[in-house]
Amino acid sequence: MEQQGIDGPPPVPEDQQIHCAFANDTPNLQIIRIENIEGWYFERVVFPGQTLGFRATVEAVVQIYTCDHAGCLLDDHVRCLDLCVEGPFEGCTIRTLTNQIS
Secondary structure (H helix, E strand, O other): OOOOEOOOOOOOOHHHEEEEEEEOOOOOOEEEEEOOOOOEOEEEEEOOOOEEEEEEEOOOEEEEEEEEOOEEEEEEEEEHHHHEEEOOOOOOOHHHHHHHHO
16 A cells, blocks of 8 residues: 655656645635645645745645635635746746736
């Protein structure tokens, strides 16, 4: 059985990874999670006003959970390619990060 990576980088060569940024522009705590990549699980807490940078694969999809006093609910799904700020793939532009923050 293959061990699933939790805190490490995606299980692909570095030249196939993209650098992404997610900005929490809500007043609530958010949890982002990637679990659609075989052999890799990624989860981070993003505080209000915080921008989190991370590496992922083009195929990865971020699940966004928004939390309040009653708990956390799945709020949205976003392709990592749409959060890309740097990478060897078409569509990775700093403009994506600017749109996410504003």
